[in-house]
Amino acid sequence: MILEPIVPTVLAVRRLPAASPALLAAYGADPARHVSLGLVTCDQDDATYVALDEATKHAPVDVVFARSFYAGAAHASGRLSGEILGVLAAAEPQAIEDGLEALLRCLAHDACFYDADGKRGVTVFPHVIGSLGHYLAAEAGLAVGEPMAYLVAPPLEATIGLDAALKAAAVRAVRIVAPPTETNFACAWLTGEAPGDLAACEAAAEAYAAAVVEVAGGGAGAGGR
Amino acid sequence: MELSATIRGVAYRFDSVKDVLARANPPKSGDDLAGVSARDAVERVAARAVLADLTLAELREHPVVPYEADELTRVVEDELDAAAFKAVAHLTVGQFREWLLDGATTGATMRAVAAGLTPEMAAAACKLMSNLDLMTVGAKAEVVVRANGTLGLPGRLSSRVQPNHPTDDVEGILASTREGLAYGCGDAVIGVNPATDSAESTAAILRALDDLLRRNEVPTQHCVLSHVTVQLRALQLGCPMDLMFQSLAGTEAANRAFGIDVALLDEAWATMKAKTSNRGPNVMYFETGQGSALSSQAHHGADQVTLEARCYGLARRYRPFLVNTVVGFIGPEYLEDGAQISRAALEDHFMGKLLGLPMGCDACFTYHASMGQDELESLKVLLGAAGCCYLMSLPVGDDIMLNYQSTSFHDIPTVRRLLGKRPTPEFDAWLAARGIADGATPGPRFGDVEVLR
Amino acid sequence: MSRTRALMTALRARLGAAEPLAPPPPLPRVEAPPARVYTPRREASRFAAEAARHTTALVGIGHVGTRYATDVVLQFQAELAVAHAAVAAELPDDWAEAQGMVPVRSRVADHREFLLRPDLGRRLDDASLARLRQRAPRGADVQIIVADGLSAVACQGAGKALAEALRAACQARGLTVGALVGAKFARVWLEDEIGQELDARVAAILLGERPGLGTGDGLSAYLVYAPRIGKTDGDRNMMSNIHARGTPPAQAAARLAALAQAMIAQGTSGVTLDLAQVDGGAELGVGYRAPQVRQRLVEHGGGGGAGGAGGAGGGGRRR
Numbered sequence: 001m002i003l004e005p006i007v008p009t010v011l012a013v014r015r016l017p018a019a020s021p022a023l024l025a026a027y028g029a030d031p032a033r034h035v036s037l038g039l040v041t042c043d044q045d046d047a048t049y050v051a052l053d054e055a056t057k058h059a060p061v062d063v064v065f066a067r068s069f070y071a072g073a074a075h076a077s078g079r080l081s082g083e084i085l086g087v088l089a090a091a092e093p094q095a096i097e098d099g100l101e102a103l104l105r106c107l108a109h110d111a112c113f114y115d116a117d118g119k120r121g122v123t124v125f126p127h128v129i130g131s132l133g134h135y136l137a138a139e140a141g142l143a144v145g146e147p148m149a150y151l152v153a154p155p156l157e158a159t160i161g162l163d164a165a166l167k168a169a170a171v172r173a174v175r176i177v178a179p180p181t182e183t184n185f186a187c188a189w190l191t192g193e194a195p196g197d198l199a200a201c202e203a204a205a206e207a208y209a210a211a212v213v214e215v216a217g218g219g220a221g222a223g224g225r
Numbered sequence: 226m227e228l229s230a231t232i233r234g235v236a237y238r239f240d241s242v243k244d245v246l247a248r249a250n251p252p253k254s255g256d257d258l259a260g261v262s263a264r265d266a267v268e269r270v271a272a273r274a275v276l277a278d279l280t281l282a283e284l285r286e287h288p289v290v291p292y293e294a295d296e297l298t299r300v301v302e303d304e305l306d307a308a309a310f311k312a313v314a315h316l317t318v319g320q321f322r323e324w325l326l327d328g329a330t331t332g333a334t335m336r337a338v339a340a341g342l343t344p345e346m347a348a349a350a351c352k353l354m355s356n357l358d359l360m361t362v363g364a365k366a367e368v369v370v371r372a373n374g375t376l377g378l379p380g381r382l383s384s385r386v387q388p389n390h391p392t393d394d395v396e397g398i399l400a401s402t403r404e405g406l407a408y409g410c411g412d413a414v415i416g417v418n419p420a421t422d423s424a425e426s427t428a429a430i431l432r433a434l435d436d437l438l439r440r441n442e443v444p445t446q447h448c449v450l451s452h453v454t455v456q457l458r459a460l461q462l463g464c465p466m467d468l469m470f471q472s473l474a475g476t477e478a479a480n481r482a483f484g485i486d487v488a489l490l491d492e493a494w495a496t497m498k499a500k501t502s503n504r505g506p507n508v509m510y511f512e513t514g515q516g517s518a519l520s521s522q523a524h525h526g527a528d529q530v531t532l533e534a535r536c537y538g539l540a541r542r543y544r545p546f547l548v549n550t551v552v553g554f555i556g557p558e559y560l561e562d563g564a565q566i567s568r569a570a571l572e573d574h575f576m577g578k579l580l581g582l583p584m585g586c587d588a589c590f591t592y593h594a595s596m597g598q599d600e601l602e603s604l605k606v607l608l609g610a611a612g613c614c615y616l617m618s619l620p621v622g623d624d625i626m627l628n629y630q631s632t633s634f635h636d637i638p639t640v641r642r643l644l645g646k647r648p649t650p651e652f653d654a655w656l657a658a659r660g661i662a663d664g665a666t667p668g669p670r671f672g673d674v675e676v677l678r
Numbered sequence: 679m680s681r682t683r684a685l686m687t688a689l690r691a692r693l694g695a696a697e698p699l700a701p702p703p704p705l706p707r708v709e710a711p712p713a714r715v716y717t718p719r720r721e722a723s724r725f726a727a728e729a730a731r732h733t734t735a736l737v738g739i740g741h742v743g744t745r746y747a748t749d750v751v752l753q754f755q756a757e758l759a760v761a762h763a764a765v766a767a768e769l770p771d772d773w774a775e776a777q778g779m780v781p782v783r784s785r786v787a788d789h790r791e792f793l794l795r796p797d798l799g800r801r802l803d804d805a806s807l808a809r810l811r812q813r814a815p816r817g818a819d820v821q822i823i824v825a826d827g828l829s830a831v832a833c834q835g836a837g838k839a840l841a842e843a844l845r846a847a848c849q850a851r852g853l854t855v856g857a858l859v860g861a862k863f864a865r866v867w868l869e870d871e872i873g874q875e876l877d878a879r880v881a882a883i884l885l886g887e888r889p890g891l892g893t894g895d896g897l898s899a900y901l902v903y904a905p906r907i908g909k910t911d912g913d914r915n916m917m918s919n920i921h922a923r924g925t926p927p928a929q930a931a932a933r934l935a936a937l938a939q940a941m942i943a944q945g946t947s948g949v950t951l952d953l954a955q956v957d958g959g960a961e962l963g964v965g966y967r968a969p970q971v972r973q974r975l976v977e978h979g980g981g982g983g984a985g986g987a988g989g990a991g992g993g994g995r996r997r
Binding site: 522620 | 728736737746762765923
Binding site: 002003005109110111112114126127128130202205206209210213 | 680682685689693
């Protein structure tokens with residue numbers, strides 16, 4: 001079914017209540033402030049980036065590490081690898097616990113790819129974040145609490161989708177990642193030209209999804225050379 | 226213990242647990258013949274209401290044939306697993322039905338309590354269940370056994386080739402067997418009902434089947450369904466025998482009419498464990514069917530569903546490789562028409578599986594029952610969907626010796642294809658290697674007997 | 679609900695593509711005539727021809743997908759119809775008398791009751807009991823009963839011939855034989871009451887067996903030593919498939935007479951009878967092997983004259 005949510009599969013959730021300082025340092029944590037780690041792998045990297053950010057809004061945690069794996073979940077190195085490893089760090093285990101709870105809730109009920117052609121041959125990630133947490137706010141160079149459209153699709157579809165999104169509303173690009181990403185997609189982050197313009201982000205995400213569906217369907221107007 | 230119920234102001238009282246069990250049965254001509262059935266549909270429901278409130282512990286205390294009077298009751302009582310029984314003893318039959326249907330109750334859970342259940346408990350749950358209830362639970366209950374092949378795995382549907390011949394002509398038997406194998410049938414057993422019940426004839430048929438199966442490296446097992454005493458003599462003649470067969474009935478007296486008792490079956494099992502030509506560990510094959518006890522006036526006033534369950538209570542003592550209910554064979558005096566035969570097939574499959582047996586079914590009718598070919602074909606699909614381990618298979622379903630209509634060589638691959646089922650893994654690989662089948666679909670050599678030498 | 683999910687649900691509805699049907703795949707071109715024509719293949723395969731020498735089982739019939747060819751379906755339905763007709767047939771009330779037998783009937787009132795109440799088919803009605811006492815001599819070694827059982831057609835066909843062959847075979851062995859009794863609506867165990875009443879040492883009931891596909895002419899014989907009401911199946915010895923394609927009546931009679939004599943000699947019957955001690959047991963245990971031919975019941979068109987159930991066989995074995 002077109003635009004049916006494809007709910008991400010969480011492949012592993014592990015906790016290190018008192019991680020080795022060397023490990024903490026190697027994964028970007030600060031041994032002075034961080035003691036506990038929470039690790040998660042999932043078969044959708046972008047949904048996980050959003051979910052990691054969600055965790056920072058609900059618990060005193062930092063996202064110290066989050067990397068996509070080359071070529072995506074279909075080419076994972078192991079049964080538990082998926083296409084991303086995300087690491088939360090905190091001063092104590094309960095914070096990790098609270099962060100993971102928010103993260104998993106977001107993966108189960110909010111952030112996900114959508115089927116763009118009814119056969120899952122093309123998928124799209126037209127996600128709207130109402131209010132950024134400190135992880136993605138820092139990554140995007142925006143203030144915490146700003147809205148942002150987080151848009152991902154395969155290279156061709158993403159290019160046409162992004163053009164449609166930028167023309168559909170008063171938005172500006174804060175980051176455009178031309179293809180290929182590690183997982184061979186293309187990505188763009190947009191926010192309102194006016195601060196706090198959530199409606200503009202929503203209009204852009206909608207236009208992006210509609211354009212990707214249209215390209216993926218190969219319908220009239222898109223099928224010619 | 227309360228044995229009465231009221232429906233629309235009318236009170237119904239019952240004499241005994243046996244009476245409640247009998248009157249709770251759906252209509253069967255055999256229960257009418259025995260004079261134990263409910264007077265009408267309302268009394269039937271009243272009996273079910275009473276039954277639903279009895280606990281499994283109460284059922285254990287009231288077997289339909291007393292301990293002192295019947296060795297089957299003694300076998301069940303003496304061998305009941307105390308821990309498994311304790312886990313469910315407090316449940317009422319109504320709660321037990323719900324527990325069985327509960328999505329959280331898996332096949333493994335059911336296997337764990339099977340050894341603590343008496344046949345009366347299985348029969349009681351059966352009486353509170355609709356056909357889809359019976360199928361739902363039957364499909365969950367996996368029972369896996371092994372001889373040369375592994376029977377009863379999920380997603381599998383096996384079949385017996387039944388190449389009977391009115392004069393035991395070995396060439397005729399082999400012709401039907403080759404045809405059946407070429408259609409992908411025969412992974413449960415190649416089983417011949419002999420016309421002549423002699424050790425020599427039994428041995429001759431077994432040797433011929435053994436040659437055929439060895440020559441073609443067919444991973445299945447053979448059996449000649451003569452009386453157990455005849456098979457024991459045939460073993461003394463030194464013939465190969467993968468499975469030993471016997472018909473069972475639900476009371477000691479009815480088994481005496483079959484010329485068997487527990488001691489004889491014990492001897493047969495012990496002999497077979499030592500002498501079987503199969504890889505094991507399961508070596509026995511039993512057939513049952515509602516109505517057999519009444520036909521020898523040995524039913525003790527009990528209904529035929531409960532007596533059928535008691536056959537399974539005995540059969541499980543011998544960890545059989547195959548048990549099947551020959552559901553429509555005994556005739557319209559026990560199961561009058563297609564509806565009764567279909568119901569009985571699903572009941573027997575459910576009860577046997579619940580008691581831990583690898584149940585198959587001979588879905589069949591005799592020509593004097595009111596059942597048509599279309600109804601029989603529908604029943605095969607129901608059984609396949611209910612997880613039945615195996616069905617029979619004969620040329621066009623016609624038994625030229627026993628004169629009745631069963632499942633055909635063509636029906637087995639048809640049902641497998643419809644339901645996405647496959648034969649035993651060993652046989653599956655053999656069929657693929659010979660080009661007869663490719664998983665659940667026919668292969669290039671499907672139906673070609675020249676595949677077999 | 680998540681903001682993005684709500685957005686996408688609304689978008690899906692607005693696109694009007696909530697459940698867009700994929701364009702149907704193009705239909706294949708079918709050339710006329712169809713590439714494969716399913717003609718009835720009348721000539722038998724090598725395997726079918728070889729098998730037909732040994733069995734009437736329908737093997738070598740081929741398949742369409744996993745199902746039967748139309749011709750096979752029609753033959754099969756015709757055979758089923760013949761079997762059902764044989765079950766429905768009733769023994770005429772005056773048959774036994776006309777054959778010179780002592781006529782008796784069970785307590786069964788009509789044909790449906792006969793099918794549903796075997797208990798009534800095992801006991802004589804009062805008039806029959808009186809007639810038996812009046813007309814049949816007592817104390818024979820072997821009491822022979824001819825009965826309809828589940829095929830009046832078989833009983834009327836070879837019942838009397840088998841009974842007379844059995845009588846002759848018994849007498850040749852020096853056994854005395856009682857008057858032939860002809861029974862209607864009879865079950866196997868009716869022999870117990872008749873044998874008990876006539877004080878016979880062995881009772882032998884010859885009765886029509888359940889019809890098979892396309893046939894209704896098979897007889898079975900059940901023998902019991904010291905017949906009494908209350909004997910069970912384990913007390914009996916039986917022989918089935920007595921008909922031209924199974925064991926022919928003459929050979930069956932010889933075997934049954936030997937069985938009766940062994941019962942009297944050993945003073946028992948059923949599972950306790952030692953079959954190894956039966957005269958000619960090993961040899962007689964092997965079935966007769968007549969050429970096995972299955973009649974073709976359906977011929978298309980009216981010219982064959984062999985299409986009916988009573989026909990003498992059409993084009994031989996089906997494919």
